[in-house]
Amino acid sequence: MNENPAISQALRSFLNQAEVAWFRVYDSGFGRKRIYTRGNEYSQLPLRYSTKAKIYSYFRKYWGVSFSKTLMCSMQPLVYNGRVYVVVGDPGPVAFVVKSARVVSSTCCRLRVRAVLSGDPDGNVVVYYTLARTANGSYRIIGRTRLKYDYRFTCMR
Secondary structure, X not given: OOOOHHHHHHHHHHHHHHHHHHHHHHHOOOOOOEEEEOOEEEEEOOHHHOOHHHHHHHHHOOEOHHHHHHHHHHOOOEEEOOEEEEEOOOOOOOOOEEEEEEEEEXXXXXXXXXXXXXXXXXXXXXXXXXXXXOOOXXXXXXXXXXXXXXXXXXXXX
């Protein structure tokens, strides 16, 4: 499919923002108040992510409903005294930096995108996304391949 470089760059930027969203929330608790409960150490998230609704809303900027719920669940958030806490620790390496992206197919309301992601210890990985157009003309990711290899998309509950 012949593609405009500006569109390709905008698509790559959108996918990068979506892929890094989980880390933005999870890492925002670094250096903040800590509590110990259930045998784990938890870090308090800042005010912009102080409720599950705020976190969910942030994920919904990029991801569909089910992906947003799964991203939230994979963090194992804990609400304590009205604030959200997440488990402290290094989650490990995962491919999340979009190096290239191109539209493979499109319809009036869907895009199928092939992207190459880096960050995995085994090298670059190819991921296919399905993006759906929303009522206001923006897009949200409703499909993504290689989910079983990525802890962000694994709900542990």
